[in-house]
Amino acid sequence: MFKVEGLKFKYPKNESDVINGIDFEINKGEIFGFLGPSGAGKSTTQKIMIKILEDFRGKISYNGKDITEYKDDFYESIGVSFEMPIHFSKMTALENIEFFLKLYKKNADIETLMKRVGLWEDKDKMVGEFSKGMKIRLNIVRALLNEPEMLFLDEPTNGLDPKNAMILKDMIREFRADGGTVFITSHIMSDIDQLCDRVAFIVDGEIKEMDSPRNLKIKYGKRSMNVEYKENNETIKVEFPMDNIGKNSEFINLLQTKDIETIHSGETTLEDIFIKVTGVGLKDE
Amino acid sequence: MNSRLAILVKGELHRLHKYNLTSVSVLVALIWGVFLFFLDSSLDTMLPFVLVMDATMMSIMYVGAVMFFEKSESTISTMLVTPVTNSELVLSKVLANTLHNMFASALIITVFMIIKDVSINIPLVVIAILLTTAFHTTLGVFMAYYQKDFTGMLVNVMIFSFVLFVPSVLFLLNVISGPIWEAILLINPIQAGQEIILAAFKDYEFTYKYYFSLSYLIVLGILGYKYFVLPKFQDYAVKQSGV
Numbered sequence: 167m168f169k170v171e172g173l174k175f176k177y178p179k180n181e182s183d184v185i186n187g188i189d190f191e192i193n194k195g196e197i198f199g200f201l202g203p204s205g206a207g208k209s210t211t212q213k214i215m216i217k218i219l220e221d222f223r224g225k226i227s228y229n230g231k232d233i234t235e236y237k238d239d240f241y242e243s244i245g246v247s248f249e250m251p252i253h254f255s256k257m258t259a260l261e262n263i264e265f266f267l268k269l270y271k272k273n274a275d276i277e278t279l280m281k282r283v284g285l286w287e288d289k290d291k292m293v294g295e296f297s298k299g300m301k302i303r304l305n306i307v308r309a310l311l312n313e314p315e316m317l318f319l320d321e322p323t324n325g326l327d328p329k330n331a332m333i334l335k336d337m338i339r340e341f342r343a344d345g346g347t348v349f350i351t352s353h354i355m356s357d358i359d360q361l362c363d364r365v366a367f368i369v370d371g372e373i374k375e376m377d378s379p380r381n382l383k384i385k386y387g388k389r390s391m392n393v394e395y396k397e398n399n400e401t402i403k404v405e406f407p408m409d410n411i412g413k414n415s416e417f418i419n420l421l422q423t424k425d426i427e428t429i430h431s432g433e434t435t436l437e438d439i440f441i442k443v444t445g446v447g448l449k450d451e
Numbered sequence: 452m453n454s455r456l457a458i459l460v461k462g463e464l465h466r467l468h469k470y471n472l473t474s475v476s477v478l479v480a481l482i483w484g485v486f487l488f489f490l491d492s493s494l495d496t497m498l499p500f501v502l503v504m505d506a507t508m509m510s511i512m513y514v515g516a517v518m519f520f521e522k523s524e525s526t527i528s529t530m531l532v533t534p535v536t537n538s539e540l541v542l543s544k545v546l547a548n549t550l551h552n553m554f555a556s557a558l559i560i561t562v563f564m565i566i567k568d569v570s571i572n573i574p575l576v577v578i579a580i581l582l583t584t585a586f587h588t589t590l591g592v593f594m595a596y597y598q599k600d601f602t603g604m605l606v607n608v609m610i611f612s613f614v615l616f617v618p619s620v621l622f623l624l625n626v627i628s629g630p631i632w633e634a635i636l637l638i639n640p641i642q643a644g645q646e647i648i649l650a651a652f653k654d655y656e657f658t659y660k661y662y663f664s665l666s667y668l669i670v671l672g673i674l675g676y677k678y679f680v681l682p683k684f685q686d687y688a689v690k691q692s693g694v
């Protein structure tokens with residue numbers, strides 16, 4: 167659906183490239199996560215993909231057609247939310263949304279959308295009087311109002327409380343269930359972990375790792391069992407290899423004789439993998 | 452006019468109102484009105500002068516103010532990801548601000564036609580103010596691309612007007628004189644605007660100067676739009692999107 171090949175980019179003012187040749191492909195109906203530390207080039211990549219930054223090198227195609235060949239009708243089929251929520255502050259939420267709505271051929275039902283994000287009651291309030299979280303939610307409504315095929319979300323949950331973040335994540339999943347495709351950047355691991363079908367780790371403008379969260383966990387996770395038990399008022403920790411654990415007599419003996427406190431498999435979180443991949447260790451290799 | 456352009460123009464006008472610029476321009480028109488009302492002896496020369504000011508310097512300032520509001524809210528970047536084209540965006544700004552500013556001029560003129568019984572050729576004054584305002588609004592858009600803040604814009608408008616007014620003043624003071632200078636002065640868009648605005652008042656003598664000024668503003672306006680204002684818009688807009 168969206169294919170990026172050998173993408174390189176340099177800001178006019180800078181000396182060197184901030185995107186150093188990246189390749190990835192987003193399949194239709196997939197939520198693709200772009201994860202990386204601050205300054206890695208996530209927002210830059212998104213801005214290139216949505217045709218805001220133009221002088222890039224490499225090839226990007228959308229539905230099989232080079233994005234440089236698309237005119238402004240490209241925007242009929244995509245929805246974008248930027249890092250910072252953007253609106254006319256001296257107009258009400260509804261005035262803002264209605265203005266943008268009229269610019270598109272396809273129109274979503276804004277009442278349903280605004281109710282979904284809990285903003286319908288505040289629709290006649292000036293956006294300037296909105297809290298940050300409310301502005302972010304309005305931003306999502308704006309990104310969805312043309313019933314896009316594909317969504318580009320730059321750090322969408324940043325600044326949302328857990329309840330609203332949950333609503334937003336549900337909306338993104340529903341969007342996918344209806345056949346939508348999503349490109350999402352974030353540095354909030356748990357969001358990416360819960361949402362994305364595949365993730366790419368980007369550091370210094372290069373993709374260091376790309377796979378499904380599950381496969382990454384298997385690849386980077388330690389195949390081990392960690393057991394904590396109590397003995398003489400002290401907690402003791404032991405680690406066993408996962409392979410043939412059922413035949414490990416020491417392990418079974420422990421379970422049968424000791425006062426067990428916790429048992430965990432050594433599966434790593436996406437967060438640990440992220441640090442491993444983007445951290446100093448990996449850079450040195 | 453295509454419908455999207457109409458929506459954009461309507462949106463711009465709506466925002467001019469919401470951001471209080473409409474109130475400001477009504478206020479300015481009223482202040483000029485009161486001022487002119489009491490200054491009744493030299494009315495014949497003052498009214499055209501006020502209209503020229505309104506159509507030139509004020510046009511640049513208004514569109515400048517609008518664009519700085521816009522800058523502070525980064526709303527341009529959102530416009531960039533809608534199906535709206537750059538030319539629709541720039542044109543809607545020029546059209547909306549031209550209409551808006553003409554409304555202020557119309558207010559002044561109406562007041563005077565009713566109270567002071569001034570005779571003005573309406574079609575001529577409409578054409579003159581439309582052209583002059585549209586030209587200077589386009590120029591204002593271009594100037595706003597390169598200013599960091601509104602104060603910078605103000606200073607530049609001052610410098611711009613001062614530089615352009617000096618030759619005209621020198622001519623009035625007879626420091627420079629003669630038909631050749633008279634023609635050269637028309638290269639100044641403010642002077643050209645003044646020429647065609649004066650044509651709407653009685654006792655104006657139509658010479659080549661009128662037709663030259665008229666075509667000059669049209670041609671320079673269109674070329675400026677096409678080769679400077681429109682092509683530079685994308686760069687400006689991208690910069691506004693925090694890039």
Ligand SMILES: Nc1ncnc2c1ncn2[C@@H]1O[C@H](COP(=O)(O)OP(=O)(O)OP(=O)(O)O)[C@@H](O)[C@H]1O
Pocket residue numbers: 177179180184202203204205206207208209210211249353693694
């Ligand atoms: N307008 C600009 N001009 C020059 N350099 C820029 C510009 N915008 C970003 N950069 C540089 O490009 C690099 C990538 O920035 P980008 O905004 O894409 O990072 P990011 O991954 O989105 O970071 P964050 O998580 O902080 O949002 C950074 O080194 C940044 O300094």
Ligand SMILES: [Mg+2]
Pocket residue numbers: 208209210249320
């Ligand atoms: Mg970013």
